[in-house]
Amino acid sequence: MNVNWLEQRQASSVEEGEVSTAWKPSGGFRAWEWWLTLGCGLVVLATAHQFGVTTDEGVQAEYGELVWRYFISGGVDRRCNELYDLKVYGPLYELISFWAYAWKPEWKFEIRHVVCGLTATLMVPPSVALGRRIGGEVGAVFTALGLLTLPQLIGHSCNNSKDIPTACGFIWSVWALVEVASGPARSFATRDRIITALGPGIALGLTMAVRPAAMLMLNGLLALAWLSHELRERMTQPPWLRSRWGVWSLLATLTIAWSLMVLAWPWARQAPWLHPLKAIATATAFHTAYPVTFEGRLLWSDQLPARYLIQTLAITTPLGTLGIAALGLGIAIVHLIRRPWDDPSQALLLVVAAFVGPILGWTLTRTNIYDGMRQFLFVLPPMAILFGVGCARLVQQGQSPQTRVGAAVFLASLTLWNLGDLVRLHPYQHTFHNAFVGGVAGADDRYDLDYWRASYKEAIEWVNRQPRSDPRQPLRVLVAGHPASRWCADWYKADHVETILMMGPASGPLPPGIDYVVATKRPLLRAVTSIEEARRAGRNAAFRPDQNYADAPVVHRVGRGGATFTVIRGRAATADRSR
Template sequence: MTVIDPRVPQSAFDRVVAGALPRSLFDDLALGLLLSLGVLILLTFPNYGIIWDEEVQRTYGLLLLDYYGSGLRDLSAFDYDNLYLYGGGFDMAAALLERVSPLGAYETRHLLGGMVGLLGMAGTWRLARLIGDERTGFFALLLLALSPAYYGHMFSNPKDIPFACGMIWCLHLSALILRELPRPRWGLVLGFGIVLGLTLGTRIGGVLAVFFLGAAVLGHLGRVAALRGGFAPAARQAAAIALRLLPALPVAWIVMILAWPWAHLDFLNPVRAFLKFSAFPWPNEVLYGGRWIPADDLPATYLPTMLGLQLPELLLAGLVAAAWFGFRALVRPPLVVDATRRLQVGLVALAAVFPVAYALVSHPVLYNGFRHFLFVLPPLAIVAALGFDRLWAAVADNRSRLRARLLALPFTAAVVAQVWTMAALHPYEYVYYNRLAGGIAGAEWRYELDYWGAALREAALALDEYVANERGGRIGTAERVRVFVCGHPTSAMYFLPPQFRLVGEPEQADFLVSWTQAGCNFTMFGQVVAEVRRFGVTLAVVKDLRE
């Protein structure tokens, strides 16, 4: 416990690093950060490009609305590509908003995605605050907000960020349920069922939320058996808990089929989707370690390697601290143990570690970094926050201001550096690599960067400006500029005026708009008239092909 001599004047900074300010300060900081992030989303969502997944996802959402609008007779949504394997909750919500939004279709989707990502951050804060304290909650929120992979995907990724948001709120409700075992409130059970249904209505992998809760309940039952001297009391509690939690499943099923009506056409369809995703085919190659490797032939270490290279150093440091203090707690257990909190921490740790460990063992088809595992970032941020919180407490208990500053100053410097890096990458935060990889300059030609083709928006705007300047500042309405896009055509053409026409062959084009994925920009010769660059790395180019 830190003792402060009231006769000695102290600055606010000294009181913060010594842990002497009221814990509610960290709640104020967290709420201020959430509000600031909300404002930032409102100001910057138009800056994000259209990724190559978005057009089909938007069409899927519109087709699902047609299904409901036709009285469940129009089944075209279930023949559209392979999208029927996914739930359409986000896509239907975006399609509904599109009908009333004054913004464009994709701008509406990006704003909605940003707000869903912010909701996931709020869930991370609440869960970290529940299993730790106010300081832990603030640290977790800050670490997740400073994770470029999470923040950069919020606006354009229509599957992985909504799924991550659903999973963290499932974990939060699970932690609340654990606190009230064996008879949690019906409101918690109902809430868990609703959120679980929405998560399953995004991706069938939401069954992991049931597994995580089930594992934590088993831990609770093991403690009951140990304390009461036998399995009979644990068995009676198990029956009571099962009866209490069972109503969550039909609630989840109803919500799921509303968001994913294909699941209702056949009772076994969700099982088919789960088995399909266990070995999902993707007949493309992935740039890894400087070599293009088939996605189904990547080494088992691909996922942990990409996490190690793309997570911010600050978050990695928090995970190291958490691992150290966790090891110490196993070797030298504390005298006073809050068993429920230990279960809650175990629940979050399991959610952070199990998916990665399972991928190491099962070796599924992986690609494009860890975008399909973005849902592990919120629990990882919470585990790292627990590590920093424990480190902070250890330093504050030492009564040494120097040691407290030795922690606070580099932590603050790391936060400022990470904010600057993300601002410099904007709006391509998701291409971030940490210093272990040498930044994105060190990752160039070794790992994938703008695999979504998001930079084509900025390249298209640069082309529009170039042609307008070439014509004295204005393009005539009768003029026609032929464009070939190496990448997803919509990612560029959506941002160009109607005078620009898409052509199917580069020989017919006046200009090339190209991403740099797989060296596509080198396949056609022409004068480079615009480039999209970050930290010296070219993400997209515009070439004049007329000569």
């Protein structure tokens, strides 16, 4: 096998010498990644019900329902534009989720989790196809392994209906842009120019219909793909063979994308040009700061250090995956410098930009973010592709078939070793931290772990099993949070359990008539019931809910790997346990 594996791919494409007069997809899909996607879908069906309802899911589901009422009322019912600030978010995915569970509303969140998990599996085909384009079949296999063992993706896969669909649409957009930028030559015909614009336009539009702010990243990639394509054509092709991905194709791409974004978005339909721009401005200058635990200190989401995202990525990625992805990034950059015009370079450039660009952009601008990697999950599929690039180089450096097989087995074993952590943390894989900080136990109280309150499911199910002193009276439980997160516990409580929202700090023993307190360890803003109140809250308004009623004993803890996510206090410490 040739050591110069990227150059080998260029040579093979030159030998073929084919020049087409129409755009044809050349993504290199194979049957096995579709079978792998199907297998992942079956895993989702088996495990989706085990993931808890997260903080935002209740209001997101309500938003989808209100948007549907807007359409069936002919635009008369506009309550969807009055629900917190959700009018600035694209509702397409929430509509799809609503259509999925409308036939069985009593399974609303379980069905939402299935839909979200199935969407996550759709990241596999484009990621693997890009890994194959750059690193051959070896790169494709290791891209799949890297992608499916990333704890942050697995942990968010079933209950993050904003960032998982965004990540899925993002990697499909990268694939579509690579197909156009590095595909065979196209003709001057109007039909071919429209076909050229169709794939990227649909991919970008569907992504922006979920998260409009993705327009900033996607349009940057679109411009980069177009410029690199034009430069490549001028450097490598005579004028009569140059393909034409011209201004009209770009305009058609943007028109298709913008139309899809606005189509199912009631607020944007009122002002199709102005309101999407306002939504993007809101996303890039988010008006509410939230408390963040970082390096053992309580900081605020608009005052995080510039290294926050890079450091968070470094400590929430398995060490082997992180090191090999860094190697793949280095290989990609060196190749782009040495051979900027060959076929793999077009894919490498966009994959590197999709990974580095958003992180570098936040590092320079430091816009208001929180929840670790949650809002940047879309950089993880490109990182998995770079991981595949690094593995392909390491395997193909072998001097004999036996050496290469041995290297492949070792790298596969190193990657699959991560499955142990995924199983031990299930269903809280999003809390994963690597050995840099001592694992999940070392990250406890130093970094945000269960910022979603997904562990309230397990906590309230424990409460459901506790006996009542008086069978005629319900168990009354204080639950820390705010109205938007009430579903985290309420969806799972038994009929004999009554929950009461606790939105501020408190001391002393449990109040009369209260049996338990379920409290997250994540800092919250006191007495916040709306976005407006959060905006007005002072910097001293944060408190730790698990420290409320400190005189009451801890009767149960929910956690994994030596870390505690949620604390339950009661009247007697009869069952102080931690998972």
